[in-house]
Every structure is written in structure tokens, then in C-alpha cells.
Amino acid sequence: MINREKLKIKFEEEMKMFDSLHPASKKMFDKAKESLLQGVPLNWMVRWMGEFPIFVEKAEGAHFTDVDGIEYVDFCLGDTGSLVGHGPKAAKDAILNQFEKGASFMLPTEDAIWVGAELKRRFKMKFWQFSTSATDANRFALRLARRVTGRSKVLVFNWCYHGTVDESIASLNPDGSVSPRKGNIGFPVDPSITTKVVEWNDPKALEEALKDEDVAAVLCEPVMTNVGVVLPDPGFHDILRKLTKKHGTVLIIDETHTMCASIGGFTYLDDLEPDVVTLGKFVASGIPAGAYGMSEEFGKRAVIEIESEFGVAKGIGGTLAANALTMAAIRATLGEILTEEFYVRNMALAEKFNKGVQSVIDEFELPWSTTQLGCRTEYVFSKTPTRTGTEAIEAKDNDLDWYLHLACLNRGVIMTPFHNMALMTTATTQEDVDKHTHVLREVVKSIVD
Structure with missing residues (x-):
């Protein structure tokens, strides 16, 4: 269902957009390379989409703002490290x-x-x-x-x-x-x-x-x-x-x-x-x-x-x-x-997020699937949920991963860089979830036949 030629072209366009949106982060990254290995204090930070990581200025709840003044809905939340939100x-x-x-x-x-x-x-x-x-x-x-x-x-x-x-x-x-x-x-x-x-x-x-x-x-x-x-x-x-x-x-x-x-x-x-x-x-x-x-x-x-x-x-x-x-x-x-109420509220939001992703999958007849675990949700490039680690690895598509993550970031939505995982916290809103669904639909539409 994915047009690989369109995917290549759109990815290159998104890379150019990323560079134009983040001059301050690029400047900081260049400066950081003078003293930090690979320009970051932790190797994992170079695994984000784009040629350099965006630098964070401040964060609160389920959002953060980078040094270029751009605000993001944060579904990564520090790859779970900030599941309770930023600065509760x-x-x-x-x-x-x-x-x-x-x-x-x-x-x-x-x-x-x-x-x-x-x-x-x-x-x-x-x-x-x-x-x-x-x-x-x-x-x-x-x-x-x-x-x-x-x-x-x-x-x-x-x-x-x-x-x-x-x-x-x-x-x-x-x-x-x-x-x-x-x-x-x-x-x-x-x-x-x-x-x-x-x-x-x-x-x-x-x-x-x-x-x-x-x-x-x-x-x-x-x-x-x-x-x-x-x-x-x-x-x-x-x-x-x-x-x-x-x-x-x-x-x-x-x-x-x-x-x-x-x-x-x-x-x-x-x-x-x-x-x-x-x-x-x-x-x-x-x-x-x-x-x-x-x-x-x-x-x-x-x-x-x-x-x-x-x-x-x-x-x-x-x-x-x-x-x-x-x-x-x-x-x-x-x-x-981390009370019972925290889980009840955010599991409902994760379910809504999942349904939004599933609506995109259904609309474009994509061979993908979604799975929810409490207030965590994921989608994978496999028609049915995977049962083993090998099945999960075989379902990966790095080119598609990079494009989706980069295109979402360019539109103010942050997903976990290592896989298609989203987390809900108390500060996450229905509007945040709807924004992801809208953005995902937009970026998928541009690469399908």
C-alpha cells in the first residue's frame, strides 16, 4: 500500500523542513560536538529523527518547547521516564x-x-x-x-x-x-x-x-x-x-x-x-x-x-x-x-489514541495493527499483533519509521524514536490525541497510492 518512491521523496522534503525549522538546535548541536561525544551527553539522543537532535528549552505536563520556540505534544515522555508528566x-x-x-x-x-x-x-x-x-x-x-x-x-x-x-x-x-x-x-x-x-x-x-x-x-x-x-x-x-x-x-x-x-x-x-x-x-x-x-x-x-x-x-x-x-x-x-485514578483516566485516553490509529489503518487499508497496554499504546507494521521477538523485528520498516517520526515531529507531535509507542499522562488531553490522529492521517495519505 506504501508507494516507496513517494516515501523517498517525502522523506527528503521532511528533512529539509526539519533543518529550516530548527536553526537554534543546529547551532547548539554544532557547539556541543566540541566537548560531547557525537554532540550529545547520551548516545541514544542521536537516534532521533533528523540530522541532529532538537534541544529542549522547557517542559510541563505533556508538552515541551524547544530552543527554537516550537511546542510539541509529547507522547514519548522520556521513553517512559516521564510517564507521570514533566514536573508534576x-x-x-x-x-x-x-x-x-x-x-x-x-x-x-x-x-x-x-x-x-x-x-x-x-x-x-x-x-x-x-x-x-x-x-x-x-x-x-x-x-x-x-x-x-x-x-x-x-x-x-x-x-x-x-x-x-x-x-x-x-x-x-x-x-x-x-x-x-x-x-x-x-x-x-x-x-x-x-x-x-x-x-x-x-x-x-x-x-x-x-x-x-x-x-x-x-x-x-x-x-x-x-x-x-x-x-x-x-x-x-x-x-x-x-x-x-x-x-x-x-x-x-x-x-x-x-x-x-x-x-x-x-x-x-x-x-x-x-x-x-x-x-x-x-x-x-x-x-x-x-x-x-x-x-x-x-x-x-x-x-x-x-x-x-x-x-x-x-x-x-x-x-x-x-x-x-x-x-x-x-x-x-x-x-x-500513580493512583488508581491515574490509570483509569489515561487508559481511556490510550484507547482513544488506539482507535484513532486504527481509523487511519482502516481508511488506507494498511497491513498494520495496534496493541494497548494500560496507558501505553503501539502500532506495528504487521497485519496481526506479533507473538515473538523475532516476529516483531521482522515487522520493522526503518524507512517508514523514520519518515513517520520525522513528519510527526515537523508537525509538533513527538513519538518514541525507537518504535511507534505513545504514552498517556494526566496532562495529556483529548485534543492532543486528536492532533496525532490528524497528523498521522496527513502524513500517511501523502505516501500511499
Whole structure:
């Protein structure tokens, strides 16, 4: 349905429009290249559409303004890091108040007690610890799992995402072997030594991988999210839990993205029973933070192993982890922002967003599909929702991706650069959603026959 010649021409037109709209960002980018690698403080920032990233001047709620004075509807929200919106008042007040009293002591505050109890209520995990990111939460959980089980290997699902955890940046080859994922730079150990990889929604492959009982932990999202929303088949989580228990393997559920599904993520929504839950991203309203909760049984086993070692260099921790500022931010975020009402309102908006995208798909008879997960929604270039990581990757169309993202940006709509994901927050409006539908219809119309 897509005219590839039109797509090429329109993309070139959009690139010229982008350059003309953002002279101040271009000037800043050129200046930044004098001291910042690739002109950005984080490599991911060069993955936005256009020849340079736009520089942000200010943000509030679900909108931000760049240094050229252009305002955007922000559906990316920091790739989930700002799902609660930019600068929510409750978190802002708590952060400023705590900063005046001190930010970091390497000692607990009363906020930590409240946060631990609230996370326990939401995720049903007995004991909690904190880190500065979800990546570290996953790393620490894997270290504990290895120590508790006495095993070395980790199992992940093909095309998963768990931050920069080395063991998870691995791919499943057609012959069943494991290799470093494309783009895995400078891996310290060949992941075929540390990692087993199977496809999501493949119980037979999962059982085959676990039967040798050399896997310390299965690390997975309850719904794959970084290649589109890839839902579990009915009953898959029951099989996953049954097999991990049967073979003495720790089950770690990474809710960093899927906490968009409910107040307690998919664990709460689907009544899952993992050994460990990990969190991060927006749990502290954008202040860097991660958390990992443990079942009572796993927590008690972990304490025995931790206390058996002398010294503090146990591979888990971090000087700034669980600092007072972070605890205050998490308390405000959980207590006043991520409420039941937050999810009810924003899930309805996500449904409206989805229907808008579907209307464009239907109008132009596109072989695409949409999937919603709580207040998160995605569309993929596949006629039916994908079931595995491989299916999701095979559905990608980089040329089409770049054009759609760039054309939307040029019209004041920001989508997540890595995939076609949109997030709804309390400040997102019906008008914002309608704007995306209008823009998507406009840019698609220009490239179809």
C-alpha cells in the first residue's frame, strides 16, 4: 500500500523542513560536538529523527518547547521516564522540600519505610531494596539469584530489553545458538557463555532450556515492550512459573515498562507470583531510581548469603542508591500521582489514541495493527499483533519509521524514536490525541497510492 518512491521523496522534503525549522538546535548541536561525544551527553539522543537532535528549552505536563520556540505534544515522555508528566507538582514539592533538608546521607529516612510498605502492597513482594536505575536493579537481582542458586547462567527472551544488563544483550540464531546482539559493543564475556535465549511464548523451548538446571534466573518483562507490545499467550505465565519452580530457577519480572498497566504493573493485574520484581524509569517522577522487591523466601535466602560475606563490596548497592531525595520523590509519585485514578483516566485516553490509529489503518487499508497496554499504546507494521521477538523485528520498516517520526515531529507531535509507542499522562488531553490522529492521517495519505 506504501508507494516507496513517494516515501523517498517525502522523506527528503521532511528533512529539509526539519533543518529550516530548527536553526537554534543546529547551532547548539554544532557547539556541543566540541566537548560531547557525537554532540550529545547520551548516545541514544542521536537516534532521533533528523540530522541532529532538537534541544529542549522547557517542559510541563505533556508538552515541551524547544530552543527554537516550537511546542510539541509529547507522547514519548522520556521513553517512559516521564510517564507521570514533566514536573508534576506533588513530586516537585517533595523534591524541593527534601533537597533543602539534605539529599544523600547513606542512611535511611522515614520516607523509605513508607515506600517499602507501598511497593509491598502493590507488587506483593515482601522485601525491597533500591538502586539508581532499573538496569542496576536487574544486575543486583541477577547477582543474588546466582549466589542463592549456585548457578551461573541467565535465561532471557529473544529481543528482550532490560537496560544495559550484559547477559540480556544477546540474540537467538536460526540454528538455536546464542550470539551477541547486533550493536552489543565491547561485551565483557561472550553471552553464549552466560546466557540462554528462547522465543517469547514458546513453552517447549523454555522447558528445554531449563531442564539441565544450570539457569540461575529467568529475567523477563511480563509483556515484551521494546519491540512493540508483544503480549503473553493465555496461560504462558502459568507455564513459566511452573517450569521455573520445577527446575529451581529464580523468576525475575522486570516491570520497568509494564508498570503502565496498573498500580502494580502486570504482576498486580495478572496476579503473577515471581521471586523478584524490578522497577525503574518513572517511579521517582524522572529522578534516577530503581527498585527490586523479593518474595519472603527469596529475601531470607539472599540475606543469609549477603551476611556470609565480609566487607561491603558485594556487587550490589551504590553510594547514591536509596538516597533521601530519591525516597521523597518515590513517595510523592506513588502516593499522589500513580493512583488508581491515574490509570483509569489515561487508559481511556490510550484507547482513544488506539482507535484513532486504527481509523487511519482502516481508511488506507494498511497491513498494520495496534496493541494497548494500560496507558501505553503501539502500532506495528504487521497485519496481526506479533507473538515473538523475532516476529516483531521482522515487522520493522526503518524507512517508514523514520519518515513517520520525522513528519510527526515537523508537525509538533513527538513519538518514541525507537518504535511507534505513545504514552498517556494526566496532562495529556483529548485534543492532543486528536492532533496525532490528524497528523498521522496527513502524513500517511501523502505516501500511499
